[in-house]
Amino acid sequence: MHLVAYAIAAALYLAASVRYTMRFARAHPGATVLVAIIVYAAVVSHLLAVGLYWARYGEPPLVGLGPSLASLALLVGLAIAGLARFSIARSLGLFLAPVATLFLVLALIVGIEPTGSVLAFRGTWLVIHISAGFVGYAGWLVSAAAGLMYLLQFRQLKHKHLGAVFEFFPPLETLDKLAEWALITGFCTMTLAIAIGWAWTIRFEGGFRWSDAKVIWGVLAWLAMLLAIWIRFSRARTPRQAAVWNVVGFAVVFVAYLVARMFIPETQFFL
Amino acid sequence: MPFAVVGLNHRTAPVEVREKFAFASTEMTDALSHVLDGKGVSEAALISTCNRTEFYLHVTDFDLAIPGVVDTLAAQAGELPKPAERYVYVQRGADAVRHLYRVVSGLDSMVLGEVQVQGQVRDAYEIARSLTGQRQAVRAVFNRLFQSALSVGGRVRNETRLAEGAASIPSAAVELARKIFGSLRGRRGMVIGAGDMGELTLECLVDEGVSSVLVASRNMVRAKKVAEEFGGSAVAFSDFWEDLPQMDIVITSTAAPHAMITLEEFRRRMPRKLKSPLFIVDIAIPRDVQPEIGELPNVFLYSIDDLEGIVTANHERRKAEVPKAEAIVEDEVDKFWRWYTGLQAVPFIRRLRERAEDMRQSELDRALAQLDHLSESDQQRVERLTRDLLQKVLHQPTARMRAAAEGGREHDILEAARYLFGIEEEDGLGKRSSE
Numbered sequence: 001m002h003l004v005a006y007a008i009a010a011a012l013y014l015a016a017s018v019r020y021t022m023r024f025a026r027a028h029p030g031a032t033v034l035v036a037i038i039v040y041a042a043v044v045s046h047l048l049a050v051g052l053y054w055a056r057y058g059e060p061p062l063v064g065l066g067p068s069l070a071s072l073a074l075l076v077g078l079a080i081a082g083l084a085r086f087s088i089a090r091s092l093g094l095f096l097a098p099v100a101t102l103f104l105v106l107a108l109i110v111g112i113e114p115t116g117s118v119l120a121f122r123g124t125w126l127v128i129h130i131s132a133g134f135v136g137y138a139g140w141l142v143s144a145a146a147g148l149m150y151l152l153q154f155r156q157l158k159h160k161h162l163g164a165v166f167e168f169f170p171p172l173e174t175l176d177k178l179a180e181w182a183l184i185t186g187f188c189t190m191t192l193a194i195a196i197g198w199a200w201t202i203r204f205e206g207g208f209r210w211s212d213a214k215v216i217w218g219v220l221a222w223l224a225m226l227l228a229i230w231i232r233f234s235r236a237r238t239p240r241q242a243a244v245w246n247v248v249g250f251a252v253v254f255v256a257y258l259v260a261r262m263f264i265p266e267t268q269f270f271l
Numbered sequence: 272m273p274f275a276v277v278g279l280n281h282r283t284a285p286v287e288v289r290e291k292f293a294f295a296s297t298e299m300t301d302a303l304s305h306v307l308d309g310k311g312v313s314e315a316a317l318i319s320t321c322n323r324t325e326f327y328l329h330v331t332d333f334d335l336a337i338p339g340v341v342d343t344l345a346a347q348a349g350e351l352p353k354p355a356e357r358y359v360y361v362q363r364g365a366d367a368v369r370h371l372y373r374v375v376s377g378l379d380s381m382v383l384g385e386v387q388v389q390g391q392v393r394d395a396y397e398i399a400r401s402l403t404g405q406r407q408a409v410r411a412v413f414n415r416l417f418q419s420a421l422s423v424g425g426r427v428r429n430e431t432r433l434a435e436g437a438a439s440i441p442s443a444a445v446e447l448a449r450k451i452f453g454s455l456r457g458r459r460g461m462v463i464g465a466g467d468m469g470e471l472t473l474e475c476l477v478d479e480g481v482s483s484v485l486v487a488s489r490n491m492v493r494a495k496k497v498a499e500e501f502g503g504s505a506v507a508f509s510d511f512w513e514d515l516p517q518m519d520i521v522i523t524s525t526a527a528p529h530a531m532i533t534l535e536e537f538r539r540r541m542p543r544k545l546k547s548p549l550f551i552v553d554i555a556i557p558r559d560v561q562p563e564i565g566e567l568p569n570v571f572l573y574s575i576d577d578l579e580g581i582v583t584a585n586h587e588r589r590k591a592e593v594p595k596a597e598a599i600v601e602d603e604v605d606k607f608w609r610w611y612t613g614l615q616a617v618p619f620i621r622r623l624r625e626r627a628e629d630m631r632q633s634e635l636d637r638a639l640a641q642l643d644h645l646s647e648s649d650q651q652r653v654e655r656l657t658r659d660l661l662q663k664v665l666h667q668p669t670a671r672m673r674a675a676a677e678g679g680r681e682h683d684i685l686e687a688a689r690y691l692f693g694i695e696e697e698d699g700l701g702k703r704s705s706e
Contacts, residue, residue: 088453157450158565160577162584167435171453172548238544238569 002056005049006070006112010104012042013077017097024094024168036084039093042100043081046074057114062130064115066107071131073103075138079182089170089178095145125196133193133218139186140225140250146179147246154240176239179246180232187225194222213264220256224249272611274367274416275333277340277359278318278325281381284358286321291348292358294319298347299398304406305343311335314413316399318374320391322381327371329412337361368416368607372600375424377434384433384589384596389424392417415610423603430599431592436585440468441475443581444552444573448476448520451548451571456480461518462497463487463511464525468554468575470497472522477501481520487511489525512540522552523559532560537567545569554578613677619685620669622694631661 019035050071053061061067077100080093153169156162169175197215201207228249232242279292294302299317306315311332318325324344330336345355362370370379375392377384396417402408409417428434437443448455460481462469477484484503487510488494494505506514515521525531532551545568553560554575565572635657639650668688675684688694 153450157447157571160573160580162581166450171450173451173453238546239548240568 002049002052003108003112005045005052006104006108009042009046009049009073009077010101010108012038012045013073013097013101013104016042016080016093017101020091020094020097024091024164026164032084032090035093036081036090039077039081039084039097043074043077046070046077046104050074053112059114060127060131061112062127062134064113066110066112067114068130068134069103069107069110070112072134072137073100073107075134076100076103076141079138079142088174089146091168091170092142092145092149092178094168095148096142099141099145125200129193129196129200132189132196136186136190136193136225137221139182139184139189140221140253142182143179143186143228143246144250146175146182147243147250150175150179150239150243151247154243172239176243179243183225183228183232183246187222187229190218190222190225194218213260217253217257217260221253224253272364272368272608273330273333274364275328275330275337276325276362276367276370277328277337277344278323279344279358279360280323280325280379283360288348288351288358289322289324291351292319292324292344293321294324294347296394296398299395300402302343302347303399303402303408306340307402307406307408309336309339309343311339314410315408316395316413316417318392318395320388323374323379325374327367327413327416329410329416333363365604365608369600369604371416371420372423372603373597375420376427376596376600377424378427378593378596378600382438383586383593384435385438386428386434389421389428392424393421396421412611412614416607419603419607423600426603427596427599431595433589433592433596436588437582438585438589440554440575440578440582441472443578443585444472444522445475445479446581447552447571447573448550449479451550452519454480455520457482458519459483459485459517460520460522461485461487461511461514463508463521463523463531463559464489464527464555466524466526466555469522469524470500472524472552472554473497473501476520476522485511485514485518487514512536516541518549519547520550520552522554524554525559527555527559528557530557530559530561532564534561534563537561537564552578609677613673616669616672616676616685619688619694620672623669623688623692624665626692626694627661627665631657 016035016038019038023035050061053067061071076096080096080100083090083092149169150172152165153172153175156166157172170178197218228242228245231237231245279289281289284292294317299319303315303317306312306317306326306328311330311334312328313331314329316327318327324347326340326344328336328340341356341359341361344359345351348355351358371392373379375389377386377388380388396409399408399413399417437446445455448458452458455476456479458476458481460473460476460483462473462484464487473481473484473486482502484498484501485506486494486498486501486503487506487508488497489508491505491507494508497503498505523532548569548571551560551564551570551572553572556575558574560572560574562572562574564570635654639645639653642650642653645653672684672688
């Protein structure tokens with residue numbers, strides 16, 4: 001039953017993506033009621049799916065590639081829903097809605113089921129640890145999307161080619177503030193996730209598990225975010241440079257994930 | 272339809288004539304009262320803006336109403352280069368309704384698609400509505416007409432892109448500033464050289480929330496006057512470099528024969544890297560700012576040609592939306608016409624219901640007199656039964672009559688209904704229908 005709800009959510013994210021793309025093609029960011037309704041419906045269906053999964057398996061969908069991707073998609077969906085109706089930055093959905101669709105479709109393809117493996121680290125702390133990590137990655141993603149939009153809008157304004165991007169995208173200042181807010185939120189929750197994981201391994205395993213791919217990748221993402229924050233708040237840097245690092249840093253972390261997945265055993269990944 | 276619009280606009284009269292015909296808001300109620308006192312007018316509203324002065328009328332007699340309104344306009348204008356009739360146009364019936372819808376949509380505006388006219392029509396409607404009593408200017412028909420007009424304006428702006436994009440150089444500057452800074456509230460602006468266009472652009476930016484305005488000009492008297500107008504301060508022309516690094520928006524409009532803000536000087540005076548954007552609007556000819564400055568990081572430099580290019584592109588885009596907007600107007604004129612013709616059936620339906628109710632009441636009284644053994648609650652049941660029965664019998668014919676009238680068949684159907692129900696010309700409906 002939860003798979004049906006996930007499939008409906010994926011279809012609705014896809015519909016929202018199409019709608020955002022159509023609006024972008026017409027360079028018309030105006031009346032957003034329909035797209036907002038689609039996004040809200042997608043999130044409601046997604047939350048229902050999570051509830052059904054939890055009720056069926058007795059745990060939230062956080063462990064295993066399928067459940068993790070589905071939960072990450074939910075966080076992205078919540079970000080789109082938060083921006084969809086009232087925010088001046090609602091056009092961010094142009095980038096985020098396809099990402100939510102992709103994550104959820106991939107999750108459905110690999111299967112949204114528990115892995116069946118018994119984890120050493122369990123219980124509430126695990127839920128907080130993984131959820132905080134996911135919020136961190138979602139924040140990083142939103143920040144990168146806002147950064148990319150900043151760079152495109154900047155280019156249009158600088159070169160005076162005022163096309164669809166100029167009309168549809170939010171102002172530079174709005175994008176910069178949104179990227180900053182998402183990055184800081186993501187960094188704080190990622191720090192919490194790493195701190196919990198670190199405390200657990202110190203307490204029960206006597207040291208940090210540097211040989212574990214997800215640990216290395218998580219720390220890499222955390223360092224990339226730290227660097228992005230340093231660049232953003234460094235006096236010598238401009239908002240454009242901060243946006244460049246948001247995009248480049250996220251891309252580096254994402255590519256590192258793809259490379260790691262190709263060469264490192266499946267068991268070392270939660271995502 | 273007994274509607275008319277009598278007035279003049281930017282197409283029929285130059286500004287020096289239009290301003291003579293214009294009514295101040297304080298004069299509008301008197302003007303409306305005067306028109307309503309004349310013969311042949313049952314409802315009226317007056318729109319008076321810098322681009323148009325128009326009386327909208329619901330008339331009982333065109334021949335009596337229109338000359339009176341033209342006289343009112345002529346009296347307001349006083350002495351004119353040509354007779355008032357040369358500037359004034361009259362549109363009647365559906366054309367008058369269409370004209371109002373086009374006005375409120377911005378299709379008839381000097382700047383195609385302008386949005387202020389929506390508020391001006393709303394104000395005109397409110398002023399007309401404020402007249403009550405014997406000189407009531409707005410009744411059921413004008414209420415419907417103006418409410419529908421305002422919703423047409425909303426529909427055109429929501430469903431088309433007629434009002435999108437800046438339509439003038441100052442508004443293009445504001446649009447760009449908004450895309451760079453988001454809200455302009457609290458931003459700092461400077462005008463270098465206080466030309467008319469610079470002042471106009473500054474006014475638009477101040478309206479959007481730009482505060483802390485500085486005016487630098489070689490003419491300090493002029494600089495102080497402009498600064499005072501916008502609650503800012505004047506600085507000597509030679510000192511503008513001192514304040515430039517603190518500015519978000521700079522407008523240059525001097526008459527200097529060469530660029531005053533050169534790349535070399537800019538590099539020497541400004542921070543190496545601007546943390547926040549600097550938006551420079553150079554509307555001087557020849558240009559005040561060396562174009563190479565626009566290549567520097569975080570500097571957005573727009574010349575008058577760039578802004579004109581934006582305005583032209585927006586105008587072309589607005590023009591392309593006209594057919595869509597006109598289609599909406601036609602659709603709404605048709606809806607209003609159907610509603611209005613549907614009204615023709617109302618007096619007849621009212622008369623029919625009154626007659627049926629009289630019959631029901633008298634028959635009920637007669638029956639109850641013979642059924643005096645019934646309890647009070649049973650009598651009420653019988654009363655309710657007759658009322659419900661009557662409602663059900665009359666529902667279909669009245670609904671069909673209304674629909675037929677809305678569909679333009681009011682004459683045949685109502686004639687037949689009159690004959691069948693024996694309700695002749697008592698309501699004066701025939702006279703109105705044949706008008």
